[in-house]
Amino acid sequence: MKNSNNEFMSVERISSPSKAVFNKQYGFASRPVLITGMTDNWNAMTRWTTEFFESRMGQYEALASRSRDRKDKKQMKVREYFSYMRNSTDNDPYYLSNCQFHLKTDMTADYTVPDYFISCLQLMEDKLPLQFRLSWMFIGAANTYSALHLDIFNTSAWNAVITGRKLWLFYPSEQARYLYNGNVNPFSPDLEKYPEFSKAKPLVCVQHPGEVVFTPSGWWHAVLNEEGGISITENFINETNYDIVRATLAHYQKTEEARIVDECMTRYLVEENNASLLI
Secondary structure, eight states, rough: OTTTTOOOOEOOOOSSOOOHHHHIIIIITTTTTTEEEETTOTTHHHHHHHHHHOOOSTOOEEEEESSSSSTTTEEEEEHHHHHHHHOOOOOOOOEEEEEGGGGGGGGGGGGOOGGGGGGGGGGGGGOOOOOGOOOOEEEEOOOEEEEEEGGGGGGGEEEEEEEEEEEEEOOOOGGGTTTGGSSSSSTOOOOOGGGGGGGGGOOEEEEEETOEEEOOOTTTEOOOOOEEEEEEEEEEEETTTTHHHHHHHTSSSOOOHHHHHHHHHHHHHHHHHHHHOOO
């Protein structure tokens, strides 16, 4: 990775914070953080092996796309992709991202979401189509990456690495003017085409198995798989980003997705207000 200014700052690392500590120092403060210890009791850390995915989940299909040439896409079965990972010499390998087959299986019992990441969307989880539950598996070969982006509806997100290693770059909203609406590749920037990107100064962290990264609402970020592997990510809406997401939804046409998210948020607000009256 190259950046002309070489001015990088590390994302803070903490161990299993309480909800009060997390919300005060990171959630409401809108600060990325890497959390250790959160997955210590997850069955996923031992169960979700390559063998498990190939034998138990191998029949499921998902869309694989190249990281640089994002128009090059194709459907691949999970077992087919793991074979591809082992044998590929592609310079721009396919990435099996945004998979949701885990929501159709017992895999959701293999991990526990801490209370500070619980989303108001779970109030209607049984009624939500899979694509609206904002929970995804990522299976990526080395050198695949997620391009520079903001998360859907300005939600926050957490990501847990099961296997592999990820490099994260975070850019706060005040640096958006240097990011060319996400068109620049921050891992190998073309500074002749995107000269203002040289002024961007990211927060950086390297994430290993068992570690969880928190992405706050409104932060641009890009993620590189330095080693191929498996991860799970979920976007969420709660008290720390409710106002930001609600304001963002106001700028969308009333698509089905926006309507459902808005309905969940309204129900969440009513239930939170009712709960406060009982205290």
